Amino acid sequence: DVKVTQSSRYLVKRTGEKVFLECVQDMDHENMFWYRQDPGLGLRLIYFSYDVKMKEKGDIPEGYSVSREKKERFSLILESASTNQTSMYLCASSLKVGGGDTGELFFGEGSRLTVL
Amino acid sequence: AQTVTQSQPEMSVQEAETVTLSCTYDTSESNYYLFWYKQPPSRQMILVIRQEAYKQQNATENRFSVNFQKAAKSFSLKISDSQLGDTAMYFCAFRDDKIIFGKGTRLHILP
Numbered sequence: 084d085v086k087v088t089q090s091s092r093y094l095v096k097r098t099g100e101k102v103f104l105e106c107v108q109d110m111d112h113e114n115m116f117w118y119r120q121d122p123g124l125g126l127r128l129i130y131f132s133y134d135v136k137m138k139e140k141g142d143i144p145e146g147y148s149v150s151r152e153k154k155e156r157f158s159l160i161l162e163s164a165s166t167n168q169t170s171m172y173l174c175a176s177s178l179k180v181g182g183g184d185t186g187e188l189f190f191g192e193g194s195r196l197t198v199l
Numbered sequence: 200a201q202t203v204t205q206s207q208p209e210m211s212v213q214e215a216e217t218v219t220l221s222c223t224y225d226t227s228e229s230n231y232y233l234f235w236y237k238q239p240p241s242r243q244m245i246l247v248i249r250q251e252a253y254k255q256q257n258a259t260e261n262r263f264s265v266n267f268q269k270a271a272k273s274f275s276l277k278i279s280d281s282q283l284g285d286t287a288m289y290f291c292a293f294r295d296d297k298i299i300f301g302k303g304t305r306l307h308i309l310p
Contacts, residue, residue: 087243116298123208125290125302173244186232186294190244 086110089174089191096198102161104194106174113179115157116188117141117149120171129172132157133179164198171195201226203293205301212281213309219266220276220304222291228252231295233267235276238288238303247289250274281308 090105108115114133118126128141130149138149146168150158157176161168172195175188202225212218224233235247250258250267258265262282266275278285286308291301 118300123302126300128297131297175244186234186298187246187249188236188244188292188298190236192243 087174087176087189087191089172089194091194092192094194094196096164096196098165098198100164100198102164102196102198104159104161104172104174104196106157106159106191107155108157108174108176108189109155110176110189111154112176112189113154114177115151116175116177117147117157117159118173118175119143120173120193126173129159161196164196166198169196169198201228201293201295201299203291203299203301205289205291205304207304208302209305209307211307211309214281214283216281217277217279218281218306220278220289220291220306222274222276222301224272224274224291224293224299226272226293226295228295231293233265233274234292234294234298235263235265235274236290236292236300237285238290239284240287244290248276278306283308283310 087108116131117129127143132138132151148160171193173193174191177188204223231252233250236244237247238244248260262279264277288303290303293299
């Protein structure tokens with residue numbers, strides 16, 4: 084089975100702290116994604132990556148950065164956390180388009196971040 | 200720009216009943232994928248069912264089926280013989296070069 088693992092299920096941080104959210108997948112997927120999930124807003128794409136050292140901005144990249152040094156790992160970074168970044172963060176992975184890609188995303192369990 | 204609309208924020212049905220969740224989308228593309236994902240309480244999101252736009256036949260997975268109306272850009276999910284374990288948040292999603300999610304429908308199955 085595909086496994087997408089997010090390092091922390093729950094985090095509590097203070098305003099201004101630097102926050103790292105880690106995501107690892109074990110299925111050799113090329114594509115990886117970070118979403119933010121808020122009630123009434125659904126899932127919003129923050130950043131995505133189609134290859135190692137490659138990153139693309141999603142719909143709401145402000146206040147976030149990402150790192151993909153290895154194919155299996157995609158990190159989301161909050162350089163200076165703010166209270167409006169309190170949210171559930173979901174990591175997902177998928178095969179590349181045209182590479183046997185069925186379009187399906189495989190999700191981690193989510194990281195619930197609270198910024199005080 | 201592509202959009203996905205789920206018009207039912209929350210629904211409740213009795214166990215064993217059939218329920219239909221609605222989803223409409225907007226795109227100018229002709230070839231794309233549509234999905235329904237399920238997110239149980241405090242658990243990870245999983246794929247329920249997938250539909251490829253070029254296939255006219257509606258997808259079915261056990262108790263889950265879709266009504267795909269390409270011309271109307273409608274993609275509803277039908278859950279037959281609903282079970283308590285179907286209680287979850289359901290997201291409709293559209294994909295061509297990127298994936299766009301609706302805002303979700305919270306479904307409660309009542310005993």
